[in-house]
Amino acid sequence: xxxxxxxxxxxxxxxxxxxxxxxxxxxxxxxxFAEGGEQALALAGETRFDVVVSDMRMPGIDGAQVLCGFAExxxxxxxxxxxxxxxxxxxYRTIGPSHRxxxxxxxxxxxxxxxxxxxxxxxxxxxxxxxxxxxxxxLPSPQGVIDKLxxxxxxxxxxxxxxAEIVADDxxxxxxxxxxxxxxxxxxxxxxxxxxxxxxxxxxxxMRDLLALPGFCRPLDEDAPWAPAxxxxxxxxxxxxxxxxxxxxxxxxxxxxxxxARQACKFTELGHAAMLAGGTPADPDMAPAAMFMASLxxxxxxxxxxxADGAGGEDGGHLAILIDTVRSLVNRPDGAAEPGPAxxxxxxxxxxxxxxxxxxxxx
Amino acid sequence: xxxxxxxxRYAREKAARQQAEALLEAKSFELYQANGELQRLAGELAAQxxxxxxxxxxxAAVFLLVDADGAIVRVNRMAETCFGADAxxxxxxxxxxxxxxxxxxxxxxxxxxxxxDLAADADADDGDDGERELSxxxxxxxxxxxxxxxxxxxxxxxxxxxxxxxxICRDITKRRRxxxxxxxxxxxxxxxxxxxxxxTLASGIAHEINTPVQFISDNIHFLKDMxxxxxxVFAAHAKAMTALAAAGGGExxxxxxAAEDDAxxxxxxxxxxxxxxxxxxxxxxxxxxxxxxxEFAHPGGDEKTAIDLNKALKTTATVCRxxxxxxxxxxxxxxxxxxxxxxxxxxxxxxxxxxxxxxxxAIEEVPGEALGRIRIATRGEAGxxxxxxxxxxxxxxxxxxxxxxxPFFTTKGVGRGTGQGLAITHNIVVAKHGGAIDIDSExxxxxxxxxxxxxxxxxxxxxA
Numbered sequence: 088x089x090x091x092x093x094x095x096x097x098x099x100x101x102x103x104x105x106x107x108x109x110x111x112x113x114x115x116x117x118x119x120f121a122e123g124g125e126q127a128l129a130l131a132g133e134t135r136f137d138v139v140v141s142d143m144r145m146p147g148i149d150g151a152q153v154l155c156g157f158a159e160x161x162x163x164x165x166x167x168x169x170x171x172x173x174x175x176x177x178x179y180r181t182i183g184p185s186h187r188x189x190x191x192x193x194x195x196x197x198x199x200x201x202x203x204x205x206x207x208x209x210x211x212x213x214x215x216x217x218x219x220x221x222x223x224x225x226l227p228s229p230q231g232v233i234d235k236l237x238x239x240x241x242x243x244x245x246x247x248x249x250x251a252e253i254v255a256d257d258x259x260x261x262x263x264x265x266x267x268x269x270x271x272x273x274x275x276x277x278x279x280x281x282x283x284x285x286x287x288x289x290x291x292x293x294m295r296d297l298l299a300l301p302g303f304c305r306p307l308d309e310d311a312p313w314a315p316a317x318x319x320x321x322x323x324x325x326x327x328x329x330x331x332x333x334x335x336x337x338x339x340x341x342x343x344x345x346x347x348a349r350q351a352c353k354f355t356e357l358g359h360a361a362m363l364a365g366g367t368p369a370d371p372d373m374a375p376a377a378m379f380m381a382s383l384x385x386x387x388x389x390x391x392x393x394x395a396d397g398a399g400g401e402d403g404g405h406l407a408i409l410i411d412t413v414r415s416l417v418n419r420p421d422g423a424a425e426p427g428p429a430x431x432x433x434x435x436x437x438x439x440x441x442x443x444x445x446x447x448x449x450x
Numbered sequence: 451x452x453x454x455x456x457x458x459r460y461a462r463e464k465a466a467r468q469q470a471e472a473l474l475e476a477k478s479f480e481l482y483q484a485n486g487e488l489q490r491l492a493g494e495l496a497a498q499x500x501x502x503x504x505x506x507x508x509x510a511a512v513f514l515l516v517d518a519d520g521a522i523v524r525v526n527r528m529a530e531t532c533f534g535a536d537a538x539x540x541x542x543x544x545x546x547x548x549x550x551x552x553x554x555x556x557x558x559x560x561x562x563x564x565x566x567d568l569a570a571d572a573d574a575d576d577g578d579d580g581e582r583e584l585s586x587x588x589x590x591x592x593x594x595x596x597x598x599x600x601x602x603x604x605x606x607x608x609x610x611x612x613x614x615x616x617x618i619c620r621d622i623t624k625r626r627r628x629x630x631x632x633x634x635x636x637x638x639x640x641x642x643x644x645x646x647x648x649x650t651l652a653s654g655i656a657h658e659i660n661t662p663v664q665f666i667s668d669n670i671h672f673l674k675d676m677x678x679x680x681x682x683v684f685a686a687h688a689k690a691m692t693a694l695a696a697a698g699g700g701e702x703x704x705x706x707x708a709a710e711d712d713a714x715x716x717x718x719x720x721x722x723x724x725x726x727x728x729x730x731x732x733x734x735x736x737x738x739x740x741x742x743x744x745e746f747a748h749p750g751g752d753e754k755t756a757i758d759l760n761k762a763l764k765t766t767a768t769v770c771r772x773x774x775x776x777x778x779x780x781x782x783x784x785x786x787x788x789x790x791x792x793x794x795x796x797x798x799x800x801x802x803x804x805x806x807x808x809x810x811x812a813i814e815e816v817p818g819e820a821l822g823r824i825r826i827a828t829r830g831e832a833g834x835x836x837x838x839x840x841x842x843x844x845x846x847x848x849x850x851x852x853x854x855x856x857p858f859f860t861t862k863g864v865g866r867g868t869g870q871g872l873a874i875t876h877n878i879v880v881a882k883h884g885g886a887i888d889i890d891s892e893x894x895x896x897x898x899x900x901x902x903x904x905x906x907x908x909x910x911x912x913x914a
Binding site: 098100101103104105107108110111171172190191192193194195247277284287288289290291292341342343 | 657658660661662663664665666667668669671672675733734737740741753754755756758787790792
């Protein structure tokens with residue numbers, strides 16, 4: 088079945104341009120075009136859309152209201168902002184209801200790649216996951232983490248280092264910060280792999296604003312039946328990130344590679360955590376859900392790729408092998424079973440192991 | 451003679467003498483006392499007088515006592531210092547001679563006006579609405595010909611039946627300099643405000659441009675796809691035409707051929723894809739420039755955030771391309787894994803802009819038409835990021851190297867530079883970011899600015 092995509096803009100020229108430019112995708116996508124917010128919200132009551140791409144500044148009902156409307160009425164829709172300029176206040180209203188923010192002018196290839204990737208990764212997850220993951224404005228964090236974040240930001244001169252560390256050590260906040268910094272929510276679109284760096288790029292004032300937004304973070308309800316499993320996930324993510332960082336330091340990797348290793352291992356649990364938080368029965372294979380979440384939230388394609396199962400493969404290089412190894416080590420309850428590496432990589436695995444022993448990492 | 455009479459007279463005279471002696475003694479004593487008092491008073495007067503002289507001499511202001519005809523009667527030491535002549539040389543001269551040619555008439559007028567118009571008694575300040583002092587600013591002229599601005603106050607003094615004028619003058623060179631500086635700073639501030647509002651305007655315009663760029667770009671993409679599809683259709687048509695010609699449909703074939711030639715179809719099919727590719731390139735360039743303006747003018751907060759120096763360099767070079775592209779080629783040699791620095795993005799952009807524009811200006815000074823070269827390199831060093839901007843420009847003479855950071859020091863012509871660029875750069879790099887600047891320059895051989903900025907102590911995880 089063709090994916091149904093709705094484009095919303097108050098300017099006819101933009102809609103016509105998009106319609107013409109996307110003509111090449113007419114066989115896979117069923118595209119509709121709404122001239123303004125009212126028309127878009129009217130359509131929200133009639134037709135189910137897989138993806139909604141909306142401009143921000145429109146007379147009457149603006150883009151933030153359109154996306155809020157869709158988040159409410161069609162929570163399974165993928166919601167993307169495509170905007171030239173919007174004031175901070177309006178942008179803040181989209182944090183939560185929107186998944187991604189593309190800046191105008193958006194290159195045709197970037198737009199089609201973004202929509203294509205999210206639809207492709209969505210097809211890899213169960214119907215229940217495809218419906219529940221886009222409905223999550225953010226993932227829950229342990230109450231203690233949020234308290235720590237709130238306290239640090241309440242100080243007169245909070246330390247960016249400390250903020251970076253709080254975010255880096257929390258799976259949910261890390262994911263949210265990567266989402267915001269890889270999109271053009273704050274005017275500048277970057278390719279950011281590292282949540283800690285993203286915090287430093289955003290700065291304290293923005294972090295303070297974000298903390299006040301409902302769609303930025305929420306405390307974990309520890310009485311929820313899925314809470315213990317979520318916390319397990321969360322801990323595994325921390326541990327995997329720590330191990331990856333340790334080992335990556337000892338391996339022949341580029342600086343970017345070292346940074347990627349940590350993130351790829353941390354976000355291995357992203358899909359699992361999101362499914363638990365979304366109340367979806369857990370899939371045995373969590374990689375597709377992680378990839379869907381990551382591409383839904385606009386993570387860099389390189390990082391999304393590393394979340395795939397067996398990203399190591401035969402030619403994945405040191406980085407992929409490291410990630411595979413760390414994953415299998417972390418996911419084994421006893422830490423004894425063989426990780427089953429691709430042929431010819433045994434010495435490398437051994438070096439990872441010995442590094443781990445040297446560093447006395449507790450598995 | 452009656453002895454009684456004699457005796458009485460004797461007694462009387464004796465008494466009178468005694469009385470006279472006593473009187474003399476008393477008077478002598480009085481005299482003695484009066485003399486002491488007089489001496490004391492004289493001493494006091496002398497002391498007061500020398501104190502007054504000392505006060506006059508120590509005064510930082512010039513005091514001139516001038517008679518009603520405008521001739522100098524008395525001067526204090528400051529007058530000697532200020533006008534570079536001793537008291538003897540000054541007294542007797544007309545006061546107007548102390549001022550520059552153009553001010554002399556005014557000085558004479560001041561003497562006349564002070565004598566005739568000013569209130570007579572400078573002490574009676576109650577209920578008197580007459581003016582006490584005339585003031586003006588003139589140009590003083592020292593004995594060595596040096597001219598300097600003076601502020602003067604002239605008052606009238608009537609003493610012992612003679613009318614004088616008292617001139618109190620002050621050399622205001624320093625104050626003038628400070629005022630000029632303040633005015634320049636104010637101008638600078640206005641300039642900064644103007645730039646800021648220009649920046650706001652520019653980013654507003656950039657945002658406005660984004661929407662049309664979006665649909666122009668989309669439309670050209672569409673034309674590109676369309677051409678590819680049409681080429682296939684045309685190929686099929688051509689095949690059909692060949693078949694038709696073979697089947698004897700010559701007339702129709704000729705008609706189509708004529709129409710194709712008329713429209714110059716071969717040319718159209720040849721040019722259209724290139725036209726589309728170039729248009730796409732153009733619209734991409736517009737997008738890039740607009741993006742750079744947006745990023746450059748992006749208002750930063752007061753706090754330091756992580757900055758990707760390589761990206762900032764590219765943005766800045768795009769924004770000021772117009773300044774260098776006609777005089778120089780710009781090369782980047784940027785370190786791949788450059789650590790981020792912590793800083794104020796607006797300030798850092800300002801520094802980069804100053805460096806690039808300065809390099810372009812230096813190259814412009816070199817005679818000849820050949821393009822110069824600006825080479826921008828970044829390197830990560832232990833705990834620091836080092837940026838070098840090297841130009842093949844005119845170079846800085848050794849005697850100017852020390853002065854380049856002085857505010858208002860400029861060798862550029864009026865309208866080219868305010869002399870603030872490097873002063874601001876130095877302040878931002880050294881004072882605000884704890885960095886350092888080195889200049890390596892050779893007249894005729896170009897200049898290299900080397901700026902090192904510390905990476906914020908990356909103590910946290912994922913901090914670097």
